[in-house]
Each structure stands twice: as C-alpha cells, then as structure tokens.
Amino acid sequence: MATETAGELDELLREAELAHGHLCAGQILGVRMAMLALRRLDIHEPRKKLDAYGNPNPDRKRPVVFVEIDRCATDAIAVVTGARVGKRALKLRDWGKMAATFVDLHATLGEGEYKGIRIVALESSKNAARERYPELPKNEQQMVAYRELPDEKLFSEEWVRVPLPPSEFPGYKGERTTCARCGEGVNFDRFVERGGERLCFACAEPEGLYYRPL
Numbered sequence: 001m002a003t004e005t006a007g008e009l010d011e012l013l014r015e016a017e018l019a020h021g022h023l024c025a026g027q028i029l030g031v032r033m034a035m036l037a038l039r040r041l042d043i044h045e046p047r048k049k050l051d052a053y054g055n056p057n058p059d060r061k062r063p064v065v066f067v068e069i070d071r072c073a074t075d076a077i078a079v080v081t082g083a084r085v086g087k088r089a090l091k092l093r094d095w096g097k098m099a100a101t102f103v104d105l106h107a108t109l110g111e112g113e114y115k116g117i118r119i120v121a122l123e124s125s126k127n128a129a130r131e132r133y134p135e136l137p138k139n140e141q142q143m144v145a146y147r148e149l150p151d152e153k154l155f156s157e158e159w160v161r162v163p164l165p166p167s168e169f170p171g172y173k174g175e176r177t178t179c180a181r182c183g184e185g186v187n188f189d190r191f192v193e194r195g196g197e198r199l200c201f202a203c204a205e206p207e208g209l210y211y212r213p214l
C-alpha cells in the first residue's frame with residue numbers, strides 16, 4: 001500500500017476505533033472497503049463541509065450506502081463515508097453478508113437510478129491473512145494482514161445500478177400520515193393503503209411484528 005494511503009488508513013482507523021469502542025479486524029475491513037469505494041467513485045473527503053478553497057464541498061453527502069451486515073464493519077463504513085442511519089444516507093439490508101453498495105448521488109443513470117459499486121469482503125481473506133502470518137494467533141493475523149493486503153486479496157467489486165426514489169434521499173421531507181387503526185404517526189412511504197384506509201406496517205401485517213404486547 002502506498003505510504004500516503006497507509007497514513008490515511010491509520011487516521012481513519014483511529015476515528016473508527018473511537019466511534020466503535022475498540023479496534024478489531026472487522027473495523028479494518030470496513031475502513032478499507034469504504035476507502036476503496038470512495039476511490040472508485042472518485043469521491044474525496046465526503047465528510048468535509050468546505051473544499052480546499054473554502055467553497056462548499058460538492059462531495060459532501062454524495063454517497064448513499066446500503067450495508068448488508070450489522071457488525072463492526074458497519075460502524076467503520078459510517079465513519080469513512082459520513083453516511084449515517086439518522087441522515088438516511090446509511091441503509092441497512094441485513095443479509096448477513098460482509099458487503100456494501102456505495103451509491104453515487106451525482107451519477108444519474110436515468111429513470112431514478114444511480115451508479116454504484118458493490119464491494120464484498122472475500123471469504124478467502126481469512127486464509128490470505130493466515131498464509132501471510134502463520135505464526136500469529138488468528139485475530140492478530142487478521143489485524144495485521146487486513147491493513148497490508150492489496151484490495152484484490154480482500155474484496156471483489158462490481159458496478160451496479162441502484163433505483164433510488166426521491167423519498168429515499170437523505171433530507172427528503174414528505175407527507176406524514178396517521179394510521180387509521182392504531183393512530184400512530186407514520187412517515188411517507190411507510191404505510192399501505194387498504195380498503196381506502198392508510199395503515200402502518202404493524203397494523204397491516206401483524207404477523208411481521210418484531211414485538212408482542214405483554
């Protein structure tokens with residue numbers, strides 16, 4: 001890895017450690033994955049308000065990220081990209097895969113679709129770490145090797161198109177409604193129309209509830 005990139009990696013890992021509470025192999029993979037994505041999308045410093053000339057930074061809030069796992073790497077990806085759940089820029093699709101799709105909001109493909117890159121951490125990366133440092137314990141192998149291994153030993157990547165309606169954009173403000181059955185307030189797009197009524201997901205599909213009343 002180039003010295004410049006290594007310095008950036010160290011800096012981002014320090015920030016990720018602070019945000020996540022500890023530094024672990026998953027964090028390192030997450031930081032590397034997000035750095036690779038931003039490089040591919042040619043997005044620079046998406047977290048900075050101003051660019052180098054003191055003008056508003058056009059790359060700010062440019063990535064929207066769909067992340068497919070709810071583990072350490074997720075926090076790391078948020079740190080590097082600046083995408084947060086609370087800003088609607090980080091979207092969790094919990095498929096249990098060490099993968100994420102980084103969508104470029106500046107790269108319109110037409111019909112509400114945007115260009116993105118989906119990056120997957122290779123299952124073989126663990127073996128690659130073991131082969132590199134057979135003498136170290138497993139966690140140490142990964143902690144050291146994931147900093148050093150080239151991207152192609154760690155990740156596969158694929159360009160993708162991602163439909164992103166305006167209502168999924170960060171900062172979108174839409175109509176809020178009240179569920180006809182339970183009376184709870186619901187945001188745009190998060191209700192279903194049934195028999196002329198607007199129902200929240202909980203009332204429309206009680207089988208899908210994640211909780212049960214005591």
Ligand SMILES: [Zn+2]
Pocket residue numbers: 020022023024025026027072
């Ligand atoms: Zn962790």
Ligand SMILES: [Zn+2]
Pocket residue numbers: 179180181182183184199200201202203204
């Ligand atoms: Zn309801």
